[in-house]
Amino acid sequence: WQRKLAGTRSCILFAPETLLDCDGAVAADIYAGVFNLAGQSVDSAGRSPFAVTPPSDEWERALHGFSWLVHLEANASELSSTNARALCEEWLGAKSAQSRRAQEPAVTAARLTAWLVESPLLLSGADSAFRLAFLRAIGRQMRRLERVTPRLAPSIEKIEASAALALAGTVVAEQTRLQRWALSLLGEALRGQILPDGGHVSRNPEA
Numbered sequence: 001w002q003r004k005l006a007g008t009r010s011c012i013l014f015a016p017e018t019l020l021d022c023d024g025a026v027a028a029d030i031y032a033g034v035f036n037l038a039g040q041s042v043d044s045a046g047r048s049p050f051a052v053t054p055p056s057d058e059w060e061r062a063l064h065g066f067s068w069l070v071h072l073e074a075n076a077s078e079l080s081s082t083n084a085r086a087l088c089e090e091w092l093g094a095k096s097a098q099s100r101r102a103q104e105p106a107v108t109a110a111r112l113t114a115w116l117v118e119s120p121l122l123l124s125g126a127d128s129a130f131r132l133a134f135l136r137a138i139g140r141q142m143r144r145l146e147r148v149t150p151r152l153a154p155s156i157e158k159i160e161a162s163a164a165l166a167l168a169g170t171v172v173a174e175q176t177r178l179q180r181w182a183l184s185l186l187g188e189a190l191r192g193q194i195l196p197d198g199g200h201v202s203r204n205p206e207a
Contacts, residue, residue, distance in 0.1 A: 011173045012135075018117045020067065024074035031083060037062035049087070050094035057101060064091070064102035065110030069118045081124040088122055089130065092137055105148050106139070106157040109164035112141040116171055142168050142178070149185060154192050156200070156207050162186035 027057035031037060033044040038058035042049070062068070072080045091097050101107060115122065115138055125133060145165050147196075152158040164186040169179025193201050200207040 012116065012119050012138075013171055013173055015119045016117055016167060016171060018070050018073075020070045022071045022074040024071075025079070026068070026071040027074045029077075030068065030071060030087075035059075035063060035068070037068065046183070048090040048094060048095045050091055060096075060099070060101045061104065061107050064097070065100075065107050066091075066114035066118075067110055069114050073118070073121060076121070078125060080127075081121055084118065084121050085126055085130060088134065088137075092133060102158075103144070104117070105145065105152060105161045108141050108144055109157075109160045112138065112145065112164045112168060116167060138168070138172070141177075142172075146178070149182075154189065154201075156202075157192075158189045159186065159193065164191050 026036065033046060033049070035042050035044065035049050038056060038061070040055045040059045042055060042059065044052050049063055054063070066088075069084055072084045083092055096102060115134070119134075120122040122134060126134070142165065145161050149158065149165060152161060162182055165182035166179060166186050169175040169177075169182050195201060
């Protein structure tokens, strides 16, 4: 899958497959403005979900991470793409997109990964203005992670950020240098944190 964007030489060469399952019931909730994230449910009541007061830090991180986009694939249609695109556009114009939690490396990594994985859904039927804004937004997430990832302490967050950069370097055209550098960072992070038995040094099952 390849879609060139107006006004730029860059393109997304292909969309990586998601490892997450999509759920039509969750998609229906999202269409209705209800976001069930991190164990809490919020009804946006006709407003942008990015304009509501988050009920918790974890809910806010999950919202800005965009992993929930996968559920809109459950009923893949023009409506699904239009809804996904509208939510993405709302985020691009939201003040909360610049909040501390929205800009955390792990959240940025989740968002970049979700946008790349769901790029066919987001770009299906999109006009050139959205396509260009979307690719520019992907570029901003990549640049932010490039700046902060090398400075992160050894952690799951560093693995996630490195992996997201490696993914972007693989699927975005003309990013071979980024791919090599990010894979090197990822290898270093894994060697320092994954024990010979395959477990994480924290011994935390969630990690």
